[in-house]
Each structure stands twice: as C-alpha cells, then as structure tokens.
Amino acid sequence: MKLLLLALILPWPAFADALVATRLIRPAEVLRAVDVEVQRGSQPGVASDPMQVVGLEARVAIYPGRPVRLADLGPAAVVERNETVVMIYRQGGLTILSEGRALGRAALGDSVTVMNSTSRQSVQARVTSFGQVEVGGMLAP
Structure with a gap:
C-alpha cells in the first residue's frame, strides 16, 4: 500500500512529441512541413509542433534524425x-x-x-x- 501511495505522489515523466529533421537542412534554408516529422519523446528546447518551425530559417545545419531545436531557428532573412x-x-x-x-x-x-x-x-x-x-x-x- 505504501508503495502504491509513493508511486502516486512522485512525479511521472511527461511524454510529449518532439520534431526531428527528415533530411539535411542547411543553414539559411527555410523549413517546410515535409522537412520535419514528429517522434515520441520530449527534450528541452526542442519544437513539438510542425507549425512552430514552418517558415523559420535554420541558423545551423540540422542533420536527418536529429531534434529540431528552437534555438537553432530564426525568422527568415x-x-x-x-x-x-x-x-x-x-x-x-x-x-x-x-x-x-x-x-x-x-x-x-x-x-x-x-x-x-x-x-x-x-x-x-x-x-x-x-x-x-x-x-x-x-x-x-
């Protein structure tokens, strides 16, 4: 019983979605919806919705399968x-x-x-x- 109570009190990790690149995105390229896909797992600073990144410009190279960090993106020049x-x-x-x-x-x-x-x-x-x-x-x- 104590174990069950302890399990209910302790915080559980939240599972959310994270965006990863589907192809090599070079610096100064503007992201499109087909450039990212949703994967399970949350990481701090990583975008979770494609609408957050579509139209933004990559500041650094983002490799396929790597998380798309919001800090690596900015408004398009x-x-x-x-x-x-x-x-x-x-x-x-x-x-x-x-x-x-x-x-x-x-x-x-x-x-x-x-x-x-x-x-x-x-x-x-x-x-x-x-x-x-x-x-x-x-x-x-």
Missing part, C-alpha cells in the same frame, strides 16, 4: 548581404529615399548595416520590408 536596398529616412513630413547596399543578412525588424551608394557612408538601418530599410530618427530601440 528578407534582405541578403550585398543586396541593393531602398533606404528611407522619415522625419516629420519629410521623406528621403536613397539607394544603398546591405552589408549583412537581416530578417524583418532586424538591424543591418547599410552603405549609401552615393556617399559611401555606412549607417544602421531597420528592415521594414523586402529590399527596404529605414534609417534615422525611427531607430529608437
């Missing part, structure tokens, strides 16, 4: 390194557009260094859309 971007500066009613070159990759809302094509000055900008960044007064953290 919308600006690539060396891509020509439109730099937008807005202050009050003034809007200035200029062309620049992204010096790194960045996702929507991320900060990226951009070199102005005309002046060759580098500035920090925030990605607002595909191929568009915003510079200047709107960059408050």
Whole structure:
C-alpha cells in the first residue's frame, strides 16, 4: 500500500512529441512541413509542433534524425548581404529615399548595416520590408 501511495505522489515523466529533421537542412534554408516529422519523446528546447518551425530559417545545419531545436531557428532573412536596398529616412513630413547596399543578412525588424551608394557612408538601418530599410530618427530601440 505504501508503495502504491509513493508511486502516486512522485512525479511521472511527461511524454510529449518532439520534431526531428527528415533530411539535411542547411543553414539559411527555410523549413517546410515535409522537412520535419514528429517522434515520441520530449527534450528541452526542442519544437513539438510542425507549425512552430514552418517558415523559420535554420541558423545551423540540422542533420536527418536529429531534434529540431528552437534555438537553432530564426525568422527568415528578407534582405541578403550585398543586396541593393531602398533606404528611407522619415522625419516629420519629410521623406528621403536613397539607394544603398546591405552589408549583412537581416530578417524583418532586424538591424543591418547599410552603405549609401552615393556617399559611401555606412549607417544602421531597420528592415521594414523586402529590399527596404529605414534609417534615422525611427531607430529608437
């Protein structure tokens, strides 16, 4: 009887699902539903639902059969390194557009260094859309 009572009081391990890769996923690849499958067994930091990872970008290589860790994923980049971007500066009613070159990759809302094509000055900008960044007064953290 004491053994049964002890078994009811002690915590039991929770069995949940974990996602594993079905193929080699290279860094900077965007995950699709066919790239992962559900397996029994829970691990800390591992995604459990395919909808958690679909559309995210791999930050590192994920090998077939290995768990898909949420820390290894991030938002997909919308600006690539060396891509020509439109730099937008807005202050009050003034809007200035200029062309620049992204010096790194960045996702929507991320900060990226951009070199102005005309002046060759580098500035920090925030990605607002595909191929568009915003510079200047709107960059408050």
